[in-house]
Amino acid sequence: MAVRAQPIRPVVWVGGLAALAVPTLILLSIGAVIVAAEPGRGLGPADWAAIRFTLVQAMLSALISVALAIPVARALARRQFRGRGLLVTLLGAPFLLPVIVAVFGLLAVFGRGGFVNAALEALGFPAFSIFGLHGVVLAHVFFNMPLATRLILQGWAELPAERFRLAASLGMDARAIRRHLEWPMLRKVVPGALLLIFVICTTSFAVALILGGGPRATTVELAIYQALRFDFDLTRAAFLSLLQLAITGLAAFAALRWSGLAGVGAALDRPLRRWDAGAPALRLLDAIAIIAASLFLLVPMAMVAFRGLPAIPTLPSAVWTAAFTSLVVAFCSTCLVAMLAISIGL
Known part of the structure; x- marks a missing residue:
């Protein structure tokens, strides 16, 4: 225990500056757009439609992703099989894929020329279009259902094995375990x-x-891009940026408030056995x-590999130059983020 005042270490100053750097850059960027904007102009009907669409597609994507992730996480928590660890690892692949690459995979499966529409037409059903609200939600579910599955699966992993042993000794069936053990965890x-x-x-x-x-089907991000790139309307871009910042800030604050597994319980690190899962x-x-x-999750990624791997030898030199540039930028960004995170953590 310290008996006198301790000097603040330089690393603390570095961590404090790093913690302030990101919000400062965001606020300065928005402030610069606001200063350059012309007064007396606001948002139009198309902008409010973009805000509504953003909220609707985000809510639908979150609800569907989590609703589909719960049974998948429960199944992975209850079952042990060969390749389970690899499958859990692959669940993170869609979230790490470049968005355009993943969208091409979805188009290869669900697009107009995809084999899903081909199968529907062969069975006499009309083909469907992937473009629109349902297509945006489908892509977001593809990206975020694996993330939700891993988050919820971590919740199941935090449940003490002793509770399942106690439930088995009390003769609880799957419905009772779902009510008394799994439902309280899911609420958290x-x-x-x-x-x-x-x-x-x-x-x-x-x-x-x-x-x-x-x-x-325009989101706020896309509306900001259109206001700057095509209309050069800094006023609209500033208003939309502030609304976007408010929406994400409030949701992020609520996510931090509701996240975590506090109160789930501690365990003795015994192997988990599910006596209720044998039916x-x-x-x-x-x-x-x-x-x-x-x-x-895997079929769209396999379609990308199936169609893309044979064309790798024929790629022009500009593609390899762009790939090298991407790797350099990614490496530098990773080093910078790691240094900032370490300084903030210390």
Whole structure:
């Protein structure tokens, strides 16, 4: 214990400056746009439509992603099988993929020339278009359902094995365990996952640009780009930027407020055994959830690889130059972010 005042270490000053750097840059950028904007002009009907669309697609994407992730996470928590660790690792792949690459994969599966529409036409059903609100939501679910699954699966992993042993000794079935053990955990984990995915979806740009299908499917990010790039309307861009910052800031604050697993309980690190998961119906439901999620996530990525790998030898030199530039930028950005994070953490 310190007996006298201790001098502030230089690393603390560096961490404080790093913590202030990001919000300062954001506020300065918005302030510069506001200063350059012309007074007396506001948002039009198209801008308010973009705000409504942003909120609607973000809410739908978050709700559907989490709703689909819960049975998948429960199945992965209840089952141990060969390749489970690899599958859990692959769940992070869609979130790490470049957006355009993932969208091309979705178009190869669900697009006009995809095999889903080909199968529908072969069965006599009309083909459907992936463009529009449903296409944007589909792409966001593809990106964010794996993230929600990993977050909720972590909640199941935090449940002490002793509680399941006690439940088995009391003769609880799957319904009782769901009510007394899993539901309290989900109440703590699901709100944070919902809000986190909502924040991510409100900042959607490339997905709405490619799959939006027209002006009716414009997000706030896309509206800001249009105001600056095509109209050079700094007033609209400033207003939209402030609204975007307010939406994401409030949602991020709520996500921090609701995230975490406090109160789930401590354990003795015993191996987890699920005595309630042996019923054939539960095995079938878990198998369906795991197989359906795997197909939904892995088939688009496999289509990208199937169509892209044969063309790698024929790529022009400009593509390799761009790839090298991307790697250099990514490496420098990673080093900078790591140094800032370490200084803030210390």
